[in-house]
């Protein structure tokens with residue numbers, strides 16, 4: 139944390155004007171909103187909401203929006219962290235947020251290896267495959283809801 143705070147990025151964040159932190163925070167929230175908005179729609183569909191809408195029609199746009207939002211959140215998040223990284227040491231919400239993000243990413247990696255996910259754009263899934271994807275959709279929602287809630291609470295510690 140001390141290294142990050144003392145880095146060129148940390149200096150740039152602190153010394154490039156009073157609006158810098160606020161604007162980067164806004165970018166972070168736009169990234170988070172895009173990520174979570176897309177994840178929410180996809181995970182609800184995996185959990186069985188809107189059964190008449192083809193999963194492939196939902197997954198294609200939501201995965202792209204979520205990936206873009208995540209990239210924006212990570213880039214802007216590192217800038218926010220670099221501003222006053224040492225102040226976050228001991229903040230329990232940081233230690234909840236990052237493992238939750240890690241688990242959310244692990245969940246994505248596992249889902250992408252499932253035959254049900256690989257096949258969902260090519261054919262109708264069986265009911266057991268749909269149930270399997272629903273479980274991972276539920277885990278995903280729990281991970282990202284935890285990350286977003288802990289992220290929001292960091293500043294209140």
Ligand code: HEM
Pocket residue numbers: 163166167170173174208211212213214215216218219220239282285286287289290291292293294
């Ligand atoms: C490597 C990635 C990330 C880093 C380093 C990071 C870091 C940070 C930092 C330092 C803050 C400011 C805390 C404060 O002092 O108030 C913050 C705020 C926040 N982060 Fe992240 N973040 C990352 C990714 C994410 C992701 C993926 C999410 C959502 C799932 C997220 C959700 C939030 C939320 C909701 C806030 C509160 C913003 C506000 O209330 O103004 N962050 N993040």
